[in-house]
Amino acid sequence: MKKIYTAIAVVMAMFALWACGSVDSLETFTFQYTVNFEDERFNEWVPSISYDVTNLNDYEEYRDNKDKIKKSEILHFNFWIDSLVYDKNGSKVVFDPTKNIDNKAISFEYVKFSITFDNLEYFELATFENVDIREYYRNPFHIDEIPVATREKVMEKLKTNPIFSTRSEYSIIHIENSSVGSENDSIRVPYFKYKTDLVLRFEVEL
Amino acid sequence: MKKYNLLLLLTFIFASGFQLFAAESDNIEISKNFTLMTSKQMQGYFKPLFTTIEQGLNSNLFTHATYEKKWSIAFNISGGFNFIPGSQDTYTAELPAAFADESKVLTSTPDGTRHVYGTIEQPTVFGGSSTTVFATPQNYNYPDSMNKSLSFVEGNDIGTMLNMPAAQFIIGFPTQTQLRVRFFSLPLQEVSMTYYSLILNQRLDDFVHLFGVDTTMGLALHGAYHSISRDPGIDISSWAVGLHYSKMFEFGLTAYTALQFEGMSGEFQAIRTGSAAEILDTPYEELRNSTLIKFDVESFNSARFLLGATYKLGFLELNTDFAIASQPTWNFGFTFWFGQW
Numbered sequence: 001m002k003k004i005y006t007a008i009a010v011v012m013a014m015f016a017l018w019a020c021g022s023v024d025s026l027e028t029f030t031f032q033y034t035v036n037f038e039d040e041r042f043n044e045w046v047p048s049i050s051y052d053v054t055n056l057n058d059y060e061e062y063r064d065n066k067d068k069i070k071k072s073e074i075l076h077f078n079f080w081i082d083s084l085v086y087d088k089n090g091s092k093v094v095f096d097p098t099k100n101i102d103n104k105a106i107s108f109e110y111v112k113f114s115i116t117f118d119n120l121e122y123f124e125l126a127t128f129e130n131v132d133i134r135e136y137y138r139n140p141f142h143i144d145e146i147p148v149a150t151r152e153k154v155m156e157k158l159k160t161n162p163i164f165s166t167r168s169e170y171s172i173i174h175i176e177n178s179s180v181g182s183e184n185d186s187i188r189v190p191y192f193k194y195k196t197d198l199v200l201r202f203e204v205e206l
Numbered sequence: 207m208k209k210y211n212l213l214l215l216l217t218f219i220f221a222s223g224f225q226l227f228a229a230e231s232d233n234i235e236i237s238k239n240f241t242l243m244t245s246k247q248m249q250g251y252f253k254p255l256f257t258t259i260e261q262g263l264n265s266n267l268f269t270h271a272t273y274e275k276k277w278s279i280a281f282n283i284s285g286g287f288n289f290i291p292g293s294q295d296t297y298t299a300e301l302p303a304a305f306a307d308e309s310k311v312l313t314s315t316p317d318g319t320r321h322v323y324g325t326i327e328q329p330t331v332f333g334g335s336s337t338t339v340f341a342t343p344q345n346y347n348y349p350d351s352m353n354k355s356l357s358f359v360e361g362n363d364i365g366t367m368l369n370m371p372a373a374q375f376i377i378g379f380p381t382q383t384q385l386r387v388r389f390f391s392l393p394l395q396e397v398s399m400t401y402y403s404l405i406l407n408q409r410l411d412d413f414v415h416l417f418g419v420d421t422t423m424g425l426a427l428h429g430a431y432h433s434i435s436r437d438p439g440i441d442i443s444s445w446a447v448g449l450h451y452s453k454m455f456e457f458g459l460t461a462y463t464a465l466q467f468e469g470m471s472g473e474f475q476a477i478r479t480g481s482a483a484e485i486l487d488t489p490y491e492e493l494r495n496s497t498l499i500k501f502d503v504e505s506f507n508s509a510r511f512l513l514g515a516t517y518k519l520g521f522l523e524l525n526t527d528f529a530i531a532s533q534p535t536w537n538f539g540f541t542f543w544f545g546q547w
Binding site: 028030032033034075076078080138139140141143145195197201 | 342
């Protein structure tokens, strides 16, 4: 009988290991989600700062999982210029690389994005320097990975604050062969539209 | 404690355990988390999991091959682990057709790769992080304007997966035949999902006196058929056929080995839910035009070679074996022998 008890103990131990053991399993479900937002400005004076409020409750994926979110991260930030109308010698010019030959060098010294949950503390998402419109025009080639330190700080905030504000800071704009923008003065941009993709990762409990 | 097994997992997946599915009609409905996956993507994402299920179904079909010319009855409970190879951590995900046309959309990935089109490697259910494909539409004419950045579902970084557990009745016949039967049924969105297995083992060596007077050795043929069905939605069958050989030693230990061919086929069908806006706002034509998800169920595995040992102590028999297969697998179980006559 002792042998049988020993055997049963061995089997039970194996089953215990099997049932509770080394398997990292499907306790959570992780998915990435892209939040697209855009900003459209008319007769904007630059340099300038603008704010855009995002409410994750507007997104079904977030609403459906928000009570089960175990972890959330901001991973990537992608920025591109969608449309631009600029003033050139008193006339409005639509920037279009396929049509205009006179659109050589229009650039912001920098465009900076940061995020805030309380309008007190800002976390930098990305800074794009020497933003030559030609290089940023309707292409997804400018992707910034959010620094780990920022991710961790934002992560905690994002768990309990689904509403956040993104601050966009535009530097002075330079237009080649134009008197405007050659000094550190403000210039008026008749129309300007940019778009961004903010990639979030959510880990939700099953 | 992380205690999941595939029985539970099946329950989770097919019976809305993790709210993957929501019950509203006879059709299986897939809710938000997987709404934005195409049928092909779901097939690739879940294929390693179906492989685990298939291998679990076709495990613990037998132990020793020395079936006696007696009636017998027993009950067996078995389980095991599958070791997930790195090759099953990713699958090839299709990208929207328009991504190939740079006049419609430009694409890139965070590692700097430009003009991403056709397919891209993404994690399976057992894999790791996914890769976002960033996209900028070049015009705002429908449907070109739908060509937006794509994020994908991630995997769970699983290297070892619990196997399908088996609780099976065993009946031995005087023809040196053994029948194993597994069965369970559970409601899935108010429609029953039924699982059963029929496993037949037939000793062969005695017919031709292959081992002469040596009664410690046996050679047997085995075959198995498994079915998982829920109408409508799930129609999966799996099979195995092989030969197993065993050699009994004096101190009660029997070693066994087997070569087995196996497979799985079937179909999974469900209805995609989600708001109209959400479904329409996607670059994938399939998602915009249809709410139906339909894909063939497949397994990576087609054969296994196993080595094992079984030890009988009175009414209790313990066994364990290790098999080389698409997902190397370690199984073990115990059998209560109620009677033999």
